[in-house]
Amino acid sequence: MVRPYVIIGTGAAGMAAAERLRLLKPDALIQMMSVDEYSHSRCMLHKFLGGERDEKxxxxxxxxxxxxxxxxxxKGQAAKGIDTKEKRVLMEDGYQPYEKLLxxxxxxxxxxxxxxxxxAANVFGFRDLSDAQKMDAAIRELDAKHVFIVGSGLVxxxxxxxxxxxxxxVTIAEMATRVLPLQTDEVSAKAYQELFEKAGARFKLGIGASDSVVDERNRITAVKMSNGEEVPCDFVVCAAGVRPNVAFLEGSGIRTGRGIEVDGYMRTSEPDVFAAGDVTALSGIWPNAMDQGRIAAANMCGQEQKYTDTFCVKNTINFxxxxxxxxxxVEPKEEGSEIFVRECKNAYQKVIVRDGxxxxxxxxxxxxxxxxxQYLIKNEIDVSEKIKDKSVFELGYGDFYGMDEMGEYTYSV
Ligand SMILES: Cc1cc2nc3c(=O)[nH]c(=O)nc-3n(C[C@H](O)[C@H](O)[C@H](O)COP(=O)(O)OP(=O)(O)OC[C@H]3O[C@@H](n4cnc5c(N)ncnc54)[C@H](O)[C@@H]3O)c2cc1C
Incomplete structure (x- = not known):
């Protein structure tokens, strides 16, 4: 029996891996499975919820x-476990053998x-299309007018x-004293807070929800804050943290810590089993999940490729x-840091430099x-010489690449 290469998951990591596998193994059998019935980008879920796009x-x-x-x-098939001895994925109604598994x-x-x-029946998360679909149905069925959201991060x-x-x-509760606490400082956060407030959002910052009022239909109708205030709502959304999806691996022997433990080649502790993307807890962003998927695929095909980009704290935001x-x-983590700030009406810039x-x-x-x-930070480039006679804000591509962003050389040849 020819066993296929099997990929569990059709998100960023799974799809990038599949594409690379096909490239490297033109004749191999490739089998994917996912709980998702539509392969979709989580980054675009808000467009579905906002009514801007449909599932496709x-x-x-x-x-x-x-x-x-x-x-x-x-599609719509959940893996229930993995039998690493027999090399097969356990499904609801049978099993799927694998040659290599991602x-x-x-x-x-x-x-x-x-x-x-x-x-309660009206508490939702926001991770998959199915979550957005449930919320969409709740808005229609409950004729929802007011929603309570826990967490003011990107999600x-x-x-x-x-x-x-x-x-x-919407009312948004945040334990930190500012919105987007992982990406902003007080100043940059304030600009987003004001825009949301102008559009009608209310924030409860530096304060947590502590209790709820539940009706006879098992629905939360109000959330109680720790200061005693009661906020009425039609449903609740929890957007205060995620964890790697590893529960179904229990008993498989695949070693997990916070996520699935992998070496630099995306190999797990079990032979022929690889992991990539958010499930590894190495990162939590889309481009890194894709990179990991591609590297895992190369290693599944016997090419030795190492994942070295564990740097992940990069966010591009647009609201x-x-x-x-x-x-x-976003704030200096150690003493001895220099903070450079430049501010004007519609722009705020901040650079933290330590030891050059x-x-x-x-x-x-x-x-x-x-x-x-990002290149400077990731590669820990020493900029001390460059900023001796010019402002840190005047640094540009040309200082490090010898050409500008448009590919124009900045020095004479
Ligand atoms: C609302 C939201 C907004 C985001 N915005 C951004 C952004 O702007 N920029 C950014 O870089 N990142 C963003 N992210 C993070 C980004 O989406 C993730 O880093 C990325 O999706 C991770 O890819 P992945 O392949 O590891 O997992 P996912 O894309 O989550 O895919 C997981 C796949 O596994 C399947 N699956 C799970 N369990 C099983 C099982 N037992 N059996 C079978 N299949 C299973 C699922 O059906 C799914 O297909 C956002 C995330 C969310 C939730």
Missing amino acids: GLSFVSDDFFEKNRIMWG IATGSVYGIPPIPGFRT GLDVAYALMERGVK FGLTMLSVGE VVKGVQFEGDISHTGFW
Whole structure:
């Protein structure tokens, strides 16, 4: 029996791996499976919730991806476990043997242990299309006018933005004292907060939800804050953290810590089993999941390729047309850091330098020509000589690449 290469998950990591596998193994059998019935980009979920796109509009591959690449896809099929001795994936109604296996099952959201939150019928997360579909149905069925959101990170604000587009009022609770606490400082956060408030959002910052009011139909009708205030709502969205999706691996022998443990070649502790994407907990962003998927695929084919890019704290943000690039530290993590700030009416720029090395940047308002900052931070380039006789904000591509962003040489040849 010829065993296929099997990929669990059709998200960023799984699809990138599948494409690379087909390239490297033109004749191999490739079988994918996913809980998802539509392969979709999580980054675009808010467009579905906001009513801007339908399910198909969230796809990030061509319509004929599976056909063109001769890949079999078990859609709507959940892996229930893995028998690494017999080399097979356990399914609801049987099993799927594998030659090599890639686990790319992403993350799952958590619901905080607030009374009522884990048992009520109207508490949702926002991770998969199915979550957005449930919320969409709830808006229609409950004629929802007001939603309570836990967490003001990127996912929480994505949900808030989409709901407001549909005319639903939102209250967003955040334990930190500012919105987007992982990407912003007080100043850059304030600009986003004001834009959301102008659009009608209400924030509860530096304060947590502590209880809920549940009606006879097991629905939360109000959330109680720790200061005693009660916020009425039609449903609740939890957007305060995710964890790698590894529960189904229990008993498989595949070693997990926070996520699936992998070596530099994306190999797990079990032979012929690889992992990539959010499930490894190496990163939590789309481009890194794709890179890991491609590297895993190469190693599944016997090519030795190492994943070295564990640097992941990069975010590009855009709400209400206000763009921002945030890379690395948002506040200095150690003493002895220099903080450079430049501010004008519609822009805020901040660079943190320590021991001559850029540790973090925030560019809000104008993010053109900022691509090289990630390179500087990731590669720990010493900029001390360069900024002796010019402002750190005047650094540009030319200082490090010998050419500008448009590919024009900045020195004479
Ligand atoms: C709302 C939201 C907005 C985001 N915005 C951004 C952004 O702007 N920029 C950015 O870089 N990142 C963003 N991210 C993060 C990004 O989406 C993830 O890093 C990326 O999707 C990870 O890819 P993955 O392949 O590891 O997992 P996923 O894309 O989550 O895919 C997991 C796959 O595994 C399948 N699966 C899970 N369990 C099983 C099982 N037991 N059996 C079979 N199949 C299973 C699922 O059906 C799915 O196909 C966002 C995430 C969310 C939720």
